[in-house]
Amino acid sequence: MITRVDTYLHSVPLSGAVAEQVGPFTLFRSTTVWPYYARPVPGSDVTIKPDDVELVRARCAELEIPLSFEWVVDTCPSLGPAAAAAGLTVVEHPLLVLERDDFRPVVADARVEILSADEDVVRAARAVANLAFSDPGTAVGAAGPAERDAAAAETRDDMVATLSDRARRGISVTAGAFTDDGMVASGTHQPVDSATEIVGVGTLPSMRRRGLGAAVTSALVEHALSHGVDLVLLSAESDAVAAVYERVGFHRIGSAGAAE
Structure with a gap:
């Protein structure tokens, strides 16, 4: 299972990036409006050292792009210590999956x-x-519909155009929750073949503790399962946030790492 997750996570950036090998890593060079990252090659079983991190740092400096890494901790446990030794900030998040029989609609x-x-x-x-x-x-929290409308007006046109194009092409699928105040929660899934990752689930801070994030996640899972997906994954910000997804049927299989 975790190998399949790792393979998916290595393929999903290709919708917006080109891949380049740098030492034991694949560096995903963005072709869209947001940056990507480097990942250890799945299944390589290599032990990452600080010098390997420095190879990517040098290449990112040459390309004038941000230096960052993402990986599955359980398949590459050496990257976190190597990144920290190279002076990067390292975080780990719960990594969860859901299969068809696990789904509990919310x-x-x-x-x-x-x-x-x-x-x-x-x-x-x-x-x-x-x-x-x-x-x-x-x-x-405090931010609500008024802040949403102000933030929407300030959202970059190129970002909106890119997200709209991805939605039209089915690269990403977004769900929203609506009350009388308009859209109050949203989230996205990104299908590649028979797997997908749910990303960006968020609720307006003033509307939290109403089950909206879980309901949006549930709608995304239902859509994915009805369109040929049999494995849904996500990484949660914290154990408290992971508990929201567990209501829908997700369970933890490991940890996702990130460094920048």
Whole structure:
């Protein structure tokens, strides 16, 4: 299972990047509006050393792109210590999966639906996610519909156009939860063959503790399973956030690492 997850995570950046081998890593050079990262090659069983990290640092400097790494800790446990020794900040997050028989649908007091590629809809979904991740955690916060509308107006046009294009091509599928105040939660899944990853699930801070994130996740899982996917994965910010996904049927299989 974790090998399959690692393989998926190595293929999903290719929708927006080109791959280049740098030592024991694949460096994904972005062709879109957000940066990517380097990953250890799945199945290589290599022990990563600080000098290997420095190879990627030098190449990123040459290309004038940010230096960052993502990996599955359980398949490459040496990368975290090597990245830390090279002066990078290293974090680990719970890595969870769900298979078809695990799925437990969740509903909330909101209308939840798969969103269109319309740019106004995409703009609102991006604004919800940005506000959610700028105030991380599960506690109720201050930002609400007014802040969402202001953030939507400030969202870059090139970002919106890119997200709309990805939605039209099926590279990403986004769901939103709606109340009388408009869109209050959103999230996305990114299918590649028969696996997909759920990313960017967020609720307006003022609307938390209402089950909206779990309901959006549930809608994304349902969509994925009805379109040929049999494995859904995600990484959670923390154990508290992982508990939200466990309501839908996800269970932990390891840890996802990131360094920058």
